[in-house]
Amino acid sequence: MFFAVISILPEMFTAMTDFGVVGRAIKRQQASVALINPRDFTTDNYRRIDERPFGGGPGMVMMAEPLEKAILHAKDLARQAGCRVDDGACPVVYLSPQGKQLDEPSVVQMASLDGMILLCGRYEGIDERLLKRYVDAEISIGDYVLTGGELPAMVVMDSVIRRLPQVMGDDLSALQDSFVDGLLDCPHYTKPLDFHGDTVPDVLLSGHHANIAKWRFLEQVKRTQARRPDLWAKFSPAKQQLKWLKDLKD
Numbered sequence: 001m002f003f004a005v006i007s008i009l010p011e012m013f014t015a016m017t018d019f020g021v022v023g024r025a026i027k028r029q030q031a032s033v034a035l036i037n038p039r040d041f042t043t044d045n046y047r048r049i050d051e052r053p054f055g056g057g058p059g060m061v062m063m064a065e066p067l068e069k070a071i072l073h074a075k076d077l078a079r080q081a082g083c084r085v086d087d088g089a090c091p092v093v094y095l096s097p098q099g100k101q102l103d104e105p106s107v108v109q110m111a112s113l114d115g116m117i118l119l120c121g122r123y124e125g126i127d128e129r130l131l132k133r134y135v136d137a138e139i140s141i142g143d144y145v146l147t148g149g150e151l152p153a154m155v156v157m158d159s160v161i162r163r164l165p166q167v168m169g170d171d172l173s174a175l176q177d178s179f180v181d182g183l184l185d186c187p188h189y190t191k192p193l194d195f196h197g198d199t200v201p202d203v204l205l206s207g208h209h210a211n212i213a214k215w216r217f218l219e220q221v222k223r224t225q226a227r228r229p230d231l232w233a234k235f236s237p238a239k240q241q242l243k244w245l246k247d248l249k250d
């Protein structure tokens with residue numbers, strides 16, 4: 001899958017291109033990441049990419065023209081990478097507090113795209129006319145104030161790349177992902193057996209896989225009910241899970 005990132009701080013992205021599961025997926029060419037700096041598309045000596053806002057007020061606004069050239073260049077790279085750019089298979093996505101909140105169903109949908117062009121804001125934001133003309137979707141990672149869209153872009157890339165086929169070593173872990181069934185995760189344990197006198201639930205040592213699966217599911221349910229009633233309200237249990245839930249009530 002092809003990713004183009006448009007950012008005035010491309011160096012930030014080494015955090016994901018050089019490390020971990022995502023770094024390995026890139027090395028294995030399961031994903032490719034093109035970093036595009038709008039400053040390279042400026043024409044003045046100061047390589048200006050921001051200006052004072054019309055209407056006054058604090059801060060600076062990112063100018064439309066360098067971003068436009070960066071987006072058109074990104075589309076070219078996407079075409080060269082084999083993406084069907086003009087039929088929605090490689091959308092321009094603006095990371096923005098005004099965007100749709102990122103969730104796992106959106107991640108699953110994005111993982112089926114040919115590619116994505118991720119646009120990262122800085123300062124007070126981007127000239128609205130650029131957004132209106134080129135942005136296909138806006139995504140937010142949450143309701144808090146940040147200094148830029150780069151970390152949100154890395155969150156989106158991390159969540160999408162880990163869902164690409166063959167990226168997660170043990171695909172089962174991706175399937176078992178609690179967010180796949182809309183629940184919070186169960187507790188996890190590993191060696192040593194005794195940690196300051198705190199031991200491991202017996203069922204996990206029993207080797208009884210059906211009981212273990214049931215225990216894990218019921219732990220997910222208890223946690224979700226306690227911590228995220230909003231998620232619990234939306235949860236629709238599968239057949240086997242319905243049976244296990246009856247036992248929880250008993």
Ligand SMILES: Cc1cccc(C(=O)NCC2(NC(=O)c3cccc4nocc34)CCCC2)c1
Pocket residue numbers: 095096097121122123124125126139140141142143144145146147148149152
């Ligand atoms: C709740 C709120 C209201 C008003 C402004 C801001 C704010 O943080 N404005 C600053 C910027 N924020 C983000 O880009 C950003 C922030 C948060 C989540 C995100 N998910 O994607 C991009 C995201 C926008 C231009 C430069 C950074 C936040």
